[in-house]
Amino acid sequence: xxxxxxxxxxxxxxxxxxxxxxxxxxxxxxxxxxxxxxxxxxxxxxxxxxxxxxxxxxxxxxxxxxxxxxxxxxxxxxxxxxxxxxxxxxxxxxxxxxxxxxxxxxxxxxxxxxxxxxxxxxxxxxxxxxxxxxxxxxxxxxxxxxxxxxxxxxxxxxxxxxxxxxxxxxxxxxxxxxxxxxxxxxxxxxxxxxxxxxxxxxxxxxxxxxxxxxxxxxxxxxxxxxxxxxxxxxxxxxxxxxxxxxxxxxxxxxxxxxxxxxxxxxxxxxxxxxxxxxxxxxxxxxxxxxxxxxxxxxxxxxxxxxxxxxxxxxxxxxxxxxxxxxxxxxxxxxxxxxxxxxxxxxxxxxxxxxxxxxxxxxxxxxxxxxxxxxxxxxxxxxxxxxxxxxxxxxxxxxxxxxxxx
Numbered sequence: 061x062x063x064x065x066x067x068x069x070x071x072x073x074x075x076x077x078x079x080x081x082x083x084x085x086x087x088x089x090x091x092x093x094x095x096x097x098x099x100x101x102x103x104x105x106x107x108x109x110x111x112x113x114x115x116x117x118x119x120x121x122x123x124x125x126x127x128x129x130x131x132x133x134x135x136x137x138x139x140x141x142x143x144x145x146x147x148x149x150x151x152x153x154x155x156x157x158x159x160x161x162x163x164x165x166x167x168x169x170x171x172x173x174x175x176x177x178x179x180x181x182x183x184x185x186x187x188x189x190x191x192x193x194x195x196x197x198x199x200x201x202x203x204x205x206x207x208x209x210x211x212x213x214x215x216x217x218x219x220x221x222x223x224x225x226x227x228x229x230x231x232x233x234x235x236x237x238x239x240x241x242x243x244x245x246x247x248x249x250x251x252x253x254x255x256x257x258x259x260x261x262x263x264x265x266x267x268x269x270x271x272x273x274x275x276x277x278x279x280x281x282x283x284x285x286x287x288x289x290x291x292x293x294x295x296x297x298x299x300x301x302x303x304x305x306x307x308x309x310x311x312x313x314x315x316x317x318x319x320x321x322x323x324x325x326x327x328x329x330x331x332x333x334x335x336x337x338x339x340x341x342x343x344x345x346x347x348x349x350x351x352x353x354x355x356x357x358x359x360x361x362x363x364x365x366x367x368x369x370x371x372x373x374x375x376x377x378x379x380x381x382x383x384x385x386x387x388x389x390x391x392x393x394x395x396x397x398x399x400x401x402x403x404x405x406x407x408x409x410x411x412x413x414x415x416x417x418x419x420x421x422x423x424x425x426x427x428x429x430x431x432x433x434x435x436x437x438x439x440x441x442x443x444x445x446x447x448x449x450x451x452x453x454x455x456x457x458x459x460x461x462x463x464x465x
Contacts, residue, residue: 073132073429079409080132080429087421092348092401099396100158103443105405105414106436107154107163110147112410113433114166122189124173130411132429138188141177142196143434144170145184145203149453150437152213153444164214171210174203175222182225183243197233197240200226201256205453208262212456223263227272230260238278251283251296252308254315261319265458280319283312284331291334292355303352303360305426306368309335313375321382321455333383336375340391347391347398351419351426363424366402366416369395370438374452377445392446399439 074080086093113127116136125139126147148167155163178184183195184203204226210219233242239249257279264272286294293312297304313332320328338357343349349369350359376392379385402420407413416435418427427435441452 075132077132079412083412083417083422087423091421092346092398094401094404096397096400097405099443099447101405102400102403103154103440103447104158105403106416106440106443107151107158107160107414109410109414109431109436110150110433110440111163111166113436114170122173124169126170126433128188129427129430129432129435130415131431136411138190139173140433141174141184141189142186142199142202143432143437145174145199145206147433147437148206149209149213150440150444152209153452154440157444157448167209168214171206171214171216171219174206175218178222178225182227182229184226186243195229195243196245197230197243198245198250198253198256200230201253201259204256204259204263208259208266208456209453211266212454220263220267223259224267224269224272227260227263227269227275230256231271231275234275234278238275238280238282240279246298246300248300249295250298250308251286251293252304252311252315254280254283254319255311256315257283258315258318258322261322262456265322266456276319277323280316280328283316284327287331287334288355290355290357291331291338292353292357293335294355303354305352306339306349306365306372307426308368309339309353310368310371310375314371314378317375317378317382318455322458329382332375333379336372336379336388339372340376340387343391343394345394347394347396349395351424361425363426364398364420365418365424365426366399366420367418367426367432367435367438370399370416370435370442373399374438374442374445377442377449378451381449381451389446392442396442396446399442403439 116127117123117139122139125144128137128140148170151163151167177189184200185193186196186199187193204223207219207223210216241249257276261276313335316328317332342357348364351361351363351365373392373395376388380389415431416439418430418432
């Protein structure tokens with residue numbers, strides 16, 4: 061976005077407010093210029109921001125969940141069921157790495173809140189879970205990740221049962237070819253649902269439920285057919301005919317990768333590796349990735365989707381763990397170095413301090429003028445995976461578990 065468009069942005073963003081103006085000016089005149097520290101310093105900042113995002117909902121009907129984030133337009137947003145679901149696994153990992161056992165209690169409160177809003181048919185509500193909100197395939201899948209973490213890491217049987225119910229709702233909505241076309245964002249199918257399919261597959265394997273496993277395989281095969289010769293994924297943008305954000309590309313990659321590990325199926329791993337390799341080839345030396353890429357892996361955005369960059373950093377680390385190819389780790393660390401320069405660890409405003417904006421500059425098209433909670437989540441995961449050279453979340457130990465039919 062050029063300066064003319066910046067000046068003419070809608071008044072709803074209130075750029076004249078001092079804290080808003082300061083963030084805009086920072087990205088105009090000194091973008092990505094924050095000092096870099098060791099991983100733990102940045103991790104503590106991001107986790108503290110996420111804790112604050114949970115605390116701002118105390119006393120509200122959605123207490124226990126994590127605010128979707130902070131925006132110029134609305135300030136702190138309501139708790140977001142989808143992303144609260146996968147923040148559970150982040151807090152459980154950080155509790156051990158940072159020696160902060162209170163994060164386990166916080167994760168437990170997230171689980172408890174999610175269980176209270178699960179619908180009678182097994183789905184979880186979309187959007188903020190407000191009255192009348194329709195469930196969404198992807199959102200339900202992400203909450204299932206939190207349920208899997210609750211079962212495998214906290215021994216909560218109620219989480220497994222909730223995940224099984226959600227999984228059967230997903231099966232009921234699936235078309236014969238493996239694609240989901242109902243209860244979809246913008247009413248179009250999306251390859252990035254593979255990240256939810258990963259949770260569906262894990263649930264099926266943990267529960268010994270072949271119906272869920274077969275459903276997951278059908279979706280993976282449908283999604284695999286959408287990969288082009290360049291490694292890019294068609295049907296992967298929020299809006300048809302637009303190029304996908306790096307955010308959704310990274311979602312698709314992680315879903316294929318982890319499903320391939322669980323199934324020991326090289327086809328899915330190869331799909332993930334092909335797309336991830338293409339992104340290493342277009343990554344700038346300073347770690348930056350563009351916000352969107354077309355089928356030729358040509359950037360058609362001049363901003364960085366920070367969320368997508370964090371996701372790709374953890375994807376590259378994970379691929380190093382799986383394949384042994386250290387070139388992926390180099391890309392991961394370059395991405396982390398760039399992300400560190402966008403995190404304001406000493407900001408006076410708690411809405412900003414330690415968080416990660418949706419885009420750099422902050423007026424980029426992805427989560428414009430927002431600090432979404434999932435950006436801090438994926439940045440935290442990427443840091444922890446590089447610190448420990450392990451997966452977040454850990455791969456579930458399927459073999460030791462009995463059937464829960």
